[in-house]
Structure formats: C-alpha cells, structure tokens
Amino acid sequence: MPDTDPYRFTSTAPSSTPTYGSASTSADTSDGITRADVARTLLWAVVVISAVTNMALSYGGSATAPHLAAGIVTVLSAGTLVVRRLRGRRK
Known part of the structure; x- marks a missing residue:
C-alpha cells in the first residue's frame, strides 16, 4: 500500500526517520508546495x-x-x- 500521509511535504520514499521539510531530489514534485x-x-x-x-x-x-x-x-x-x-x- 502506498504512503498516503496527507501531511507529508515531499514525495520521497518512506524511511525510518521522518524527512518533513527536506528538499526532494526526485523529479516528481507533484506532492510538494509550489x-x-x-x-x-x-x-x-x-x-x-x-x-x-x-x-x-x-x-x-x-x-x-x-x-x-x-x-x-x-x-x-x-x-x-x-x-x-x-x-x-x-x-
């Protein structure tokens, strides 16, 4: 099941530590704040x-x-x- 956290700022893969507010290096920025x-x-x-x-x-x-x-x-x-x-x- 995909990560559907509505409070997540980035579209990075889930990890053991939260990465809220960190910059995404992925080309997919559709979930970020524009x-x-x-x-x-x-x-x-x-x-x-x-x-x-x-x-x-x-x-x-x-x-x-x-x-x-x-x-x-x-x-x-x-x-x-x-x-x-x-x-x-x-x-």
Whole structure:
C-alpha cells in the first residue's frame, strides 16, 4: 500500500526517520508546495485582511481615502485570484 500521509511535504520514499521539510531530489514534485500555492495563500490573506480593515474603517468613521485604499487592495487581490483560477482551468 502506498504512503498516503496527507501531511507529508515531499514525495520521497518512506524511511525510518521522518524527512518533513527536506528538499526532494526526485523529479516528481507533484506532492510538494509550489510557488502557486504560496501565492494563492498570500493573496487570500491580503483579501481577508483588507476586507476586515475596510469594515473596521467603516465602523470607525474614518475618512474616505483609507476606505478607497482598502477597497482597491481588496478588489485587485480578489481579481488576481479569479484570473489565476480561470487561467488554471484553461491549461
């Protein structure tokens, strides 16, 4: 039965000592964390943080400029996530 550990970062063969986080020399890196995964996670974090910031500014009664800045960051980040998703489907 193959190793199906969902928490394993590398696709190396199992050994007696865990190798979590070590670099894989194998050509098969389909189970590793890619740059696209990191970018998607960071974009989602920016979307959430900017949306929460916008809500806090709204309830705090601040000026219009901070609302616009937070809204623009939210829209650009969400738009980037949508474009990346649509381009990923096309391949």
